[in-house]
Amino acid sequence: MIVVGLGAMGSATAFQLAARGVDVVGLDRYAPPHVHGSTHGDTRVTRAACAEGAAYVPLAMRSHELWGEIERATGSDLFTACGVLMVGPGSGMGSMHGTDDWVGATIDLAGRFGIEHEVLDGAAARARYPMFAFDDAAHAYFEPGGGFVRPEAAVAAQLMLAERHGARLHLDTEVTALRSTDAGVEIDTADGTSFAAERVVLSAGAWLPSFLASPELRATFTVYRQVLHWFDVAPAWVDRVSVEQLPVYLWSFGAGATDFFYGFPALDGAEGGVKVATEQFSEATTADDVQRDVSVEEQQSMYERCIRGRMAAVDDHALRSATCLYTVTPDSGFVIDEHPELPGVLVVSPCSGHGFKHSAAIGEAIAERLVSGRSTIDLSPFELRR
Ligand SMILES: Cc1cc2nc3c(=O)[nH]c(=O)nc-3n(C[C@H](O)[C@H](O)[C@H](O)COP(=O)(O)OP(=O)(O)OC[C@H]3O[C@@H](n4cnc5c(N)ncnc54)[C@H](O)[C@@H]3O)c2cc1C
CATH class of the missing domain: 3.50.50.60 (FAD/NAD(P)-binding domain)
Known part of the structure; x- marks a missing residue:
């Protein structure tokens, strides 16, 4: 084959x-x-509870097992279970990857599949992770077995x-x-x-x-440029953003699919910065034509639109950025x-x-x-x- x-x-x-x-x-x-x-x-x-749909949950759970098997077979460091915090603006709002109220859908799936989790209100999530300015109406889901893969x-x-x-x-x-x-x-x-x-x-x-000839078939797959940013850690927070202290976080701060950012703890000490990103689905591209460079204006726009006033641990200076491609179906x-x-x-x-x-x-x-x-x-x- x-x-x-x-x-x-x-x-x-x-x-x-x-x-x-x-x-x-x-x-x-x-x-x-x-x-x-x-x-x-x-x-x-x-994360095991995938709001994208119940069909995804067994795949995520099995992958968590397989990352461990592959780590043992190769000596690689692949999966860090630092927990995942997912925050929505309130019941019935916050859409992601085609699912409305994705925090609510996640909580529902975690219950159905017996996935260990906690449900927090905005105030409790803020008290636990004070670098985020969650408002009281927010609702949050924390999955301790989730995290990130390299x-x-x-x-x-x-x-x-x-x-x-x-x-x-x-x-x-x-x-x-x-x-x-x-x-x-x-x-x-x-x-x-x-x-x-x-x-x-x-x-x-x-x-x-x-590799698809018919225009209808090709139209099923739209490629979108996405940008990842590594921002400096704000000086007051350098001792509070390691993988031992900060989980992976996904926050829908409004109702739209792009009123959203996600990020990770600092992996290599605060000097390496924290990686944060949002998503965009308005400008399609192709893998061969995509604009690979990221401008300073894009970095500033990410900070102003998503981070400022929401995540105090992130400074407004981007250390680096990278482009990556989503291939998206309807x-x-x-x-x-x-x-x-x-x-x-x-x-x-x-x-x-x-x-x-x-x-x-x-x-x-x-x-x-x-x-x-x-x-x-x-x-x-x-x-x-x-
Ligand atoms: C910015 C960003 C953030 C993401 N965040 C997450 C996340 O947090 N969690 C999550 O679960 N998923 C996330 N995803 C999605 C996830 O990364 C993708 O679903 C996954 O990486 C897709 O893998 P792939 O094998 O389809 O594509 P790729 O890994 O890109 O592999 C395709 C391969 O095909 C090769 N290829 C293409 N054309 C040819 C050719 N003509 N001949 C030979 N080889 C060819 C390419 O060189 C490439 O190596 C994210 C994606 C992006 C871009």
């Missing part, structure tokens, strides 16, 4: 297939982990395991064409090498649209399904801004499905036509 794209999804899939004894070839246009796609920037939020290390570890199990990885090898044949799928690459396999997993992230759900135009190709597009936390379990489920015809975790909610 061939895996095209060895980022979050492709590295997990290549590892899980190879671990089941499958003969795996992996192809990537760059050398993952890299900064050109959707899987960079030091940290990704993970995406670059996770990709590197899974590619290492894939190779350990015999996978052959061809990096800096751009796939230029996929063709279905009677025997399976043929692949052309930019350096003139060809490959063929019975089955191909297409996990090309934000480049997926270039309902913000994943797509894991047969390619409608290319028999033999499985499309794996779990992004919409919330895919990473599920990636280890998605790789496992895809490998199970390709090897035995069915996966332990149900992937049918991610069919293209729904």
Whole structure:
């Protein structure tokens, strides 16, 4: 089998297939982990109660187990369970990834799945984490078992395991064409090498649209530029932002999907700053045309629109910023399904801004499905036509 794209999804899939004894070839246009796609920037939020829908909860929970197994197998540091604090402006408000009242939906799912959590009002959340100016009407959910995963290390570890199990990885090898044949799928690459396999997993992230011919199909996936910022820690708070003191935080301060920011504790001492980000869904781009540079005006706008007056621990000076790509579907759900135009190709597009936390379990489920015809975790909610 061939895996095209060895980022979050492709590295997990290549590892899980190879671990089941499958003969795996992996192809990537760059050398993952890299900064050109959707899987960079030091940290990704993970939480078991996923307001995006009940179908996601088993994937997140299984991934939490798998990060531990991969850490033990490789000696990598992947998952830090520093807790996740999610705050909404009040009942019925605050939308994220297609879910209205996402804090309420999270609380509901945590109850249904028996996920350890606490529910706090704004005053209690503020008393516990005084660097945030939550108002009294806010409602908050705290999941102690959540936290963050290191995406670059996770990709590197899974590619290492894939190779350990015999996978052959061809990096800096751009796939230029996929063709279905009677025997399976043929692949052309930019350096003139060809490959063929019975089955191909297409996990090309934000480049997926270039492998879709029909305009309607391509319109299912919209690529949005997102920006991550690392701001200085305000001097009064340098001793209170470590992973031992500060959880991951997500705060909807208004009703709109972009009245929102999230962030992480300081990972490398306060000198490295704290990473904070918001989301945007108004300006679409493509993986090849995206503006990679981040202007000082964008950094200032992030601070003024989201941070000022809300998070006292963050100073107004950005140390650095980075761009990253969301590949978003109309309902913000994943797509894991047969390619409608290319028999033999499985499309794996779990992004919409919330895919990473599920990636280890998605790789496992895809490998199970390709090897035995069915996966332990149900992937049918991610069919293209729904
Ligand atoms: C700013 C930002 C913040 C995020 N935060 C979170 C979060 O906190 N929690 C969470 O769960 N998720 C989060 N996500 C989403 C998550 O990171 C993505 O869902 C996930 O990384 C997508 O992985 P992927 O494998 O689909 O894409 P990628 O990791 O980008 O992999 C695609 C790979 O395909 C390769 N490729 C593309 N075209 C070709 C070609 N023609 N030939 C060969 N190789 C090719 C690329 O080089 C790349 O390596 C965030 C995403 C972004 C951008």
